[in-house]
Amino acid sequence: MQDLLKFRYFFLLFLVISCGDAPKKAAATQDTDSNSNTTIADDTTEKVILFFGDSLTAGYGLELEEAFPALIQNRLDSLGLQYTVINSGLSGETTSGGRNRLAWVLNQKVDVFVLELGANDGLRGIPLTETRNNLQAMIDLVRKKNADTQIVLAGMQIPPNMGPEYTTEFRKIFPELAKENEIALIPFLLEGVAGIPELNLEDGIHPSAEGHQIVRDNVWKVLQQSVQ
Template sequence: MRTLLKFRYFFALFLMLSCDDSAKKTTQNKTSETTEQQKNLLIEDGNKVILFFGDSLTAGYGIELEEAFPALTQKRIDSLNLNYTIVNSGLSGETTAGGLNRLNWVLNQKVDVFVLELGANDGLRGIPLNETSSNLQAIINLVKKKNDDTRIVLAGMQIPPNMGPEYTKEFREIFPKLAKENNIPLVPFLLENVAGNPELNLEDGIHPTAEGHQIVMENVWLVLSEVLK
């Protein structure tokens, strides 16, 4: 029961790459109604906050919310008696531009650790690489501006070679470059040992199953556990 009370979600799920603007606005409106309640509960908990800011991978598209890697990370944290509450701010279909647009609202509460997981939808849509990199840097800058003490973790992403080998290679290099330039920890590839494995992904071949999310959680925990020390 303690885990369920501590773990909170900010956004509902949408279809990846196909959610329309009206659906997003409706969900954001509904979500804003509960913001103050969620924020108050977090304060009452007296715990530090880890915010997972991402797309459908963070939101747990296609599976139960409790099976997604942020919720699994909360279970790991609770098992170690660490005083952290995870807030899941994953929004299916989200791009780096969309994430930047909603970031101010998300940062209305104090965040101690900010896990940035965005970019996959940019790559799948063929968005210019300089735009993706610029948006991610702007998100990092805004988080630091809001609270310089917030520790940021960047999740690396890779995409299938649909856009050509050059685009694919340069997309992959965005994340380690940003991590180095900003001196922040990097999860080298969020979907390591999951991507491309039919047994660990839903029928769309993009989103992990519950079993896949177990592996994703371990990929994240390798880096996050060092941050929490």
Template sequence: MQNILKFRYILIVLLIFSCGEGPKKNTEPKPARTPDAVTRAAITSEEKTILFYGNSLTAGYGLDTEEAFPALIQNRLDSLGLNYVAINSGLSGETTSGGLNRLDWVLNQDVDIFVLELGANDGLRGIPITETRNNLQAIIDKVRLKNPDTEIILAGMQIPPNMGQQYTDDFRQIFPELAKKNDIPLIPFLLEGVAGRPDLNQDDGIHPTAAGQKIVRDNVWEVLKDVIQEERVLLQ
């Protein structure tokens, strides 16, 4: 119960869009649950904040909130005795443009580590590569302008070749190029080991199951743990 209460989920998942338009079904997957609200005042000054900023992959579309990878990260942090609080700011259907538009409100709180997971919906909808890249760069710039000390991690994404092989290749390169340009850590592919596996995805073939989310957690943790270690060294 303590883990659930410590985990903050600040935006209700909207089901207007999914992460991409999967196969039509007779019933919609249930949205992620919102746990008991915990006010920002409850976060002690000693706690450091990790904000996961993304779309339905972050929100845990079709699952209970505690099954989404940010909550699983919180469980791992707690098990290791690390005084961090994970905030799930995933919003189903979010594009990079939408993420840029709602960013100011999200940045009203102090953020120590900002995990940026956006772009999948852009790719599935065929949004121009330049627009997606510019929006992601603008988000990075805004986070740094708000607090230059915030550590940013970028989650890489890949898409099926529905929009043509050239678009698919160009889309994949957005993330390593931005990571290199901004000198920030990169999660090479958020869905590594999950994408394309029916046993680890829901019926839409896009959103991970609870078991798939555990693999996503490990993909994120592989990069996040090093950033946390660097933060702790700096504080010593």
């Protein structure tokens, strides 16, 4: 319980397009008090890690404490590392939507910013140049807000529905941006989870609680270099 009190969850109360029909748990969360449930981290001596993403970050279909950002908080606490994790994941978010809401999210000091967006762009066939430009704009905005913030970019891949050329070029966006901006890269957020039925919900897209444990490990391999 004490660990959960440290964990801050961003929830924006407006309708979004998500990847498939939301399970009842997610819907119940969205049906809560119409007042804003969005939380900004309190002033603290602890450093802040902000996960900014879509339903993968939000833990679609799961309890909040089962999503990988909460699992990262548990890992940090177990190691005695003084960080507060903020989950700013929003189901259905595209890079365009993330770009539009980022300035508000950055109204607090962020020491490590983990950018996990782009999957919904790829699934919808959004032009690759638009996805790349939006990701770059978000990286630029974080640096403009605080040049000392360490940025970690989560790499993403998509099924070949949009054709091999689109799929290949989409995958290249993330390592190329990481190299160009000299930021850390999680090669593929869903490594060891994507395409494995028993590690995903019934929609075959969103990780199960067990899948999020693997995602946590994928993230931690890179993130630990920024927090120790």
